[in-house]
Amino acid sequence: MLEITRLNVRFGGAHVLRDVSVAVTRGQIHGLIGPNGSGKTTLLNAISGFVDCTGTITLDGRRLNGLAAHRRVGKGLGRTFQNPKAPDDMTVADLLRLGEHQIRTLQWHTVAFRPWKAAHQRHMFAQRCEQALTSLGLSPDLLERELGTIASGDLKMIDIARALMVRPRLLVLDEPTSGMNDHEIEVLRTRLEWLRESGLTVLIVEHNVRVVTDICDRITVLSGGGILAEGPPREVFQRPDVIDAYLGEDEGRSPESPPASLEKTR
Amino acid sequence: MSSITRSAAYRGWRRRAQGLQPVRGPLGFAVTAAVFMVALSGAPDTTLMTISLACVYAIAALGLTVVFGLAGMLSLAQAAIMAVGGYTVALIALDTIGLLPALLLAVVAGAAVSGLSGVVGARTKSHYFALATLALAEGVRLVLVNESSVTGGSNGHPVALVSLLGLQLADPRYFILLAVPLVAGCAYLVHCLRKSRFGLSLKAAAADEYMAKAAGVAIDRSRTLATIVSGGLAGLAGALLAILNGYVGPQDFGLGAAVLLLLIVVFGGASSSMGTVVAAVVLTYASRGMLDLAEASGLVYGLATLLLLLLLPGGVAGVGKAVAGRLGGRIRRARTRQEEA
Numbered sequence: 001m002l003e004i005t006r007l008n009v010r011f012g013g014a015h016v017l018r019d020v021s022v023a024v025t026r027g028q029i030h031g032l033i034g035p036n037g038s039g040k041t042t043l044l045n046a047i048s049g050f051v052d053c054t055g056t057i058t059l060d061g062r063r064l065n066g067l068a069a070h071r072r073v074g075k076g077l078g079r080t081f082q083n084p085k086a087p088d089d090m091t092v093a094d095l096l097r098l099g100e101h102q103i104r105t106l107q108w109h110t111v112a113f114r115p116w117k118a119a120h121q122r123h124m125f126a127q128r129c130e131q132a133l134t135s136l137g138l139s140p141d142l143l144e145r146e147l148g149t150i151a152s153g154d155l156k157m158i159d160i161a162r163a164l165m166v167r168p169r170l171l172v173l174d175e176p177t178s179g180m181n182d183h184e185i186e187v188l189r190t191r192l193e194w195l196r197e198s199g200l201t202v203l204i205v206e207h208n209v210r211v212v213t214d215i216c217d218r219i220t221v222l223s224g225g226g227i228l229a230e231g232p233p234r235e236v237f238q239r240p241d242v243i244d245a246y247l248g249e250d251e252g253r254s255p256e257s258p259p260a261s262l263e264k265t266r
Numbered sequence: 267m268s269s270i271t272r273s274a275a276y277r278g279w280r281r282r283a284q285g286l287q288p289v290r291g292p293l294g295f296a297v298t299a300a301v302f303m304v305a306l307s308g309a310p311d312t313t314l315m316t317i318s319l320a321c322v323y324a325i326a327a328l329g330l331t332v333v334f335g336l337a338g339m340l341s342l343a344q345a346a347i348m349a350v351g352g353y354t355v356a357l358i359a360l361d362t363i364g365l366l367p368a369l370l371l372a373v374v375a376g377a378a379v380s381g382l383s384g385v386v387g388a389r390t391k392s393h394y395f396a397l398a399t400l401a402l403a404e405g406v407r408l409v410l411v412n413e414s415s416v417t418g419g420s421n422g423h424p425v426a427l428v429s430l431l432g433l434q435l436a437d438p439r440y441f442i443l444l445a446v447p448l449v450a451g452c453a454y455l456v457h458c459l460r461k462s463r464f465g466l467s468l469k470a471a472a473a474d475e476y477m478a479k480a481a482g483v484a485i486d487r488s489r490t491l492a493t494i495v496s497g498g499l500a501g502l503a504g505a506l507l508a509i510l511n512g513y514v515g516p517q518d519f520g521l522g523a524a525v526l527l528l529l530i531v532v533f534g535g536a537s538s539s540m541g542t543v544v545a546a547v548v549l550t551y552a553s554r555g556m557l558d559l560a561e562a563s564g565l566v567y568g569l570a571t572l573l574l575l576l577l578l579p580g581g582v583a584g585v586g587k588a589v590a591g592r593l594g595g596r597i598r599r600a601r602t603r604q605e606e607a
Contacts, residue, residue, distance in 0.1 A: 050476055073482035085474035089537060094466045099482035101463065159477075166482055 078168025088148025268586030327500030338472030351504030376501020422515025
């Protein structure tokens with residue numbers, strides 16, 4: 001599905017990712033964990049096309065390298081952010097409309113000569129927007145609300161809905177549970193499992209160890225820009241080097257609730 | 267539509283409103299323009315002149331709202347691009363090719379020059395774009411002043427008199443008959459752009475470039491297109507100013523005009539075309555009224571602007587929105603009370 005081979009990212013003199021190779025299998029939820037500064041978000045940014053990198057990234061056998069970020073969306077890549085930012089006066093419906101052209105191109109001649117068809121297409125799209133929200137357990141009434149008036153947990157869900165609108169084959173989630181309460185995390189977990197059932201592949205960066213062990217089929221542990229371990233979560237979390245690098249670095253802290261200092265912006 | 271969560275009355279109202287959609291918007295702008303023209307029919311000449319100038323600045327400022335208000339790119343070149351439009355109609359034989367082709371040509375010239383800044387702007391971050399547009403403005407000014415064999419240098423260049431349906435357009439009484447409908451048309455165009463996916467993309471890209479890219483927006487292309495649209499409107503405004511004055515000169519398109527246009531956009535508020543038009547009228551009145559104060563005018567103008575920005579941070583549109591919000595809240599509360607009773 002997603003194959004990353006020998007990926008290297010350098011920011012000036014800093015070698016942020018060294019020879020990282022990851023393979024995500026179709027229909028699986030693949031976790032990406034690691035201590036702060038290990039390069040998780042940089043890896044996601046390389047996949048999205050936000051940073052320059054060497055090495056190859058292929059999605060379903062098609063090379064993503066060298067494609068502009070918005071073209072990668074057209075190839076089936078959906079992406080969310082840890083701290084989604086959007087204009088406060090934009091409505092949810094408007095946010096979901098942003099990627100409309102990626103899945104349906106409304107031609108000018110359709111609008112001009114067959115307006116009924118254009119109207120039908122718009123109607124179908126409005127229905128898709130409602131479905132995207134309801135499939136994540138949100139009320140379709142949110143569509144007409146302005147983003148500035150929406151709680152942060154709901155905003156993250158809406159960001160996922162926004163990513164799902166472009167019908168991705170691979171959904172990349174950057175710390176989706178940060179800023180969500182326990183109930184919302186529970187909802188997200190069940191919805192992600194539903195989405196997996198429907199054939200979606202998910203790559204997820206997550207700090208919440210319980211969520212990772214519960215839903216991920218496979219995890220990759222990054223440390224210092226390289227891969228430390230890979231395998232099913234229960235096995236990986238048993239390994240002493242993983243516990244050292246990720247879980248055991250500060251014994252006073254519960255791994256399920258990382259302190260605010262771990263919450264980094266991208 | 268979710269039938270469970272929305273009341274039948276609400277859905278019915280929505281559907282009827284949507285049926286009117288293609289007519290409602292243009293009708294609103296056209297009616298406003300017509301009322302305005304009737305109200306002006308008996309006004310004295312100085313008022314008509316101010317309104318004519320306000321129309322010109324309103325069109326240029328509407329263009330600027332696309333780049334500055336929506337895309338968040340601070341452009342200082344808008345006045346220079348007006349100059350491109352103005353000199354275009356001054357230098358071509360206006361009386362032979364006719365008014366409409368001349369205006370179109372000015373729009374195209376403005377769009378092309380502004381598009382140059384867009385090619386740079388799509389690749390640079392905000393403050394670099396502002397500097398790039400400053401360079402463009404200065405470049406245009408240098409060409410206008412130094413190529414005196416073509417442009418007339420700092421003395422400027424005369425513009426042929428044009429008439430529309432036998433009415434002399436250099437006379438503000440007849441000029442507004444052309445300018446007011448054009449302002450309404452441009453305001454409606456910008457209003458539509460703001461609601462379109464193009465406008466939404468610009469807004470999203472201004473708030474978070476990465477989020478917009480991940481949503482599938484080609485932000486470079488959107489930004490370049492924004493500068494082209496904005497340049498087209500500035501070209502039109504410049505051409506109208508040239509026709510009104512019967513003359514173009516570099517001093518009309520200096521940094522002062524560029525700052526006036528930015529002020530109109532800020533004062534009008536980024537979220538409403540009508541706000542921009544109102545701001546254009548108010549600020550043009552203010553800047554022309556200040557002419558009587560001679561030397562103190564700069565000080566008074568600056569202080570007045572500062573006060574406006576402090577007291578009305580959301581601009582005219584912000585005030586309108588607050589009032590509408592209050593009224594809307596009252597209506598909603600009344601409706602829920604009715605439903606409860």
